[in-house]
Amino acid sequence: MTSVRAAARSALCRLLGMAVTLLVTSFLVFSSLYLAPGDPAAFLVRGRSPSPDELAAIRQQYGFNDPFPVRYWHWLDGVLHGDFGRSYLFHQSVASVLWSRLPATLLLVGVSTLMIAVVGVGAGIVGALRRGTRTGSAVLLMVTVGAAVPSFVAAIVLRSVLGVKLGWFPTIGNGTGFVDQLHHVVLPAIALSVTFMALVTRVTRSAMLDELRREHVEVALSRGMPRGAVIRRHVLRNALGPIVTVCGLLVSGMLVSTAIVETAFGMSGVGSLLVQCVDELDFQVVQAIVLLVVAAFVVVNTAVDLVYPLIDPRVRAAGGAR
Template sequence: MRARPVDRRLLVALAVTRAESVVAAIRYVARRGLAVVVTLLVSSFLVFSSLYVAPGDPVDFLVQGRSPSPETIAAVEAQYGLDQPFWRQYVDWLGGVLHGDLGRSFQYRDDVSAIVASRLGTTLLLMAMSAALITVAGLAAGIVGALTAGRRADRALLVTTTLLAATPSFVAAILLISVFGVRLGWFPTFGAGEGLPDRVYHLVLPAIALALTFIALVARVTRSAMLDELGREHVEVATSRGLPRRTVVRRHVLRNALGPITTVSGILVAGLLVSSAVVESAFGLSGLGSLLVQSVDKGDFPVVQAVVLIVVSAFVLVNLVVDLLQPVIDPRSIAGTAAR
């Protein structure tokens, strides 16, 4: 049986629409990818330039306050490539970074890549535990607050999140150590432990201390986004049609509110790496945060550059993932991008 002309035109229109959607998606991904490459390149230049902006001279640190001869200074500069022009140093450094060579530490006299790798596992596990707490507790608190808006539970949530958002990580760390570590003795308060189970056990208090402020912020954003969606006309229509409350909240409220929630949560999770410095120092953890603080204090420029570059790269890549998730959460974002 032959398709009628109307059906044929409809199929052609659907095929054209699908092709346009695929092209729009490819353009969206390509645009975001190009923006990430440019951002990382500019960031790498700024990070490397900090060597010349920061106070102090790397040569003075390398000679440890002695009065070396000009020959000694020339040998030190040649060993670390400090005798090369700025652009040549940057190109060599960037080429090394692309091949996994982050330079050589002034303080430890070892490859920066090896130093960073030895501390990266603790920081990643700490961030993963904190991110899980932020996602679960923040979303749950925000949903409860939105569904009980104006009631006692919502008011208690607003007061609690306000206090948590205003509490610095080091204050939370001190309180957790004094209560759950010293007084109750439930958790260790120093070191990262040995082996995965013991390490997770040691990182419980640091993860909570790191996550508390972010939990409050995610809860506030979730509550606000869901309250905005609860007032939409389509939610009222779905409710008037007799759909169960749980179905309305899951399909029409929470799903549409995930856009701003995901955006803010991604930015906050990316900022965990910066905030971990204080918590790692408080709990005696050998992670990237504490390494950054020690390297800044000692003037170990190669290590500082490497850690800052890792922080910037993590922030940019997490935001890229969030941008790529937006069309999945809300397909209208691709249509808006294609229209522009």
């Protein structure tokens, strides 16, 4: 059972590495905003004209005068205790602001991920199996078009055609209740996932084509295995590695793109919150969101790394030998 112990050890190493990555990024995130132009104290007193004394008092109160390491330490200490500070803009704790916005964004990303997994991977499989036919060429054309359409363009087209002209979907807002929310999230999810879907389709297609050429596929067919079973058990199964890797990268990348799509569809979510808080110099919220996005990246990629040995047992052997 040494292999189990080796696997546990390598998983532990991954988790430690994940913690270190998060610590380093927290420092980068904090310091980059520290260096950013604009004075948060000036924002806090916006609309009024405070005396220099009042301004200094505010700076003192919010700790803007403390040296950088002290401020970082205070912030990190808070973050580690689940306290991301207070939002100047909303006069609430950052955590509660984020918490109220997170479900909408998670729904958006969730639906998009589902679309990518079903439509993107599905189209890739069809594209590989129907290569050289009209269907196969149609898939390739869709991939090229899809990859070339930025999400804000997709958003505008979807809103005007499916939303305004045909009236099938609402064009703005989040909706209330699960079904209504789902209805509201369809167009944003399509806009968000078009580019990513094209990418996943392309990766799936080429991974499938690679695997279709393998000798063991011909061998399985020569043993009288039904073609469908061979495609499922030997072609798609072996192509999963690149597909899962690219899906993992994209899911975390989608969090960033929600900023564009949520703004375009007037949705209230973490993405639109980020845009708003950058505009208003609400640094505490921006820091928390950026850290959240980085954490999502790290967590998803670590998850992919941990899943990989299940997909390809040869990786397990190499990991044990390391």
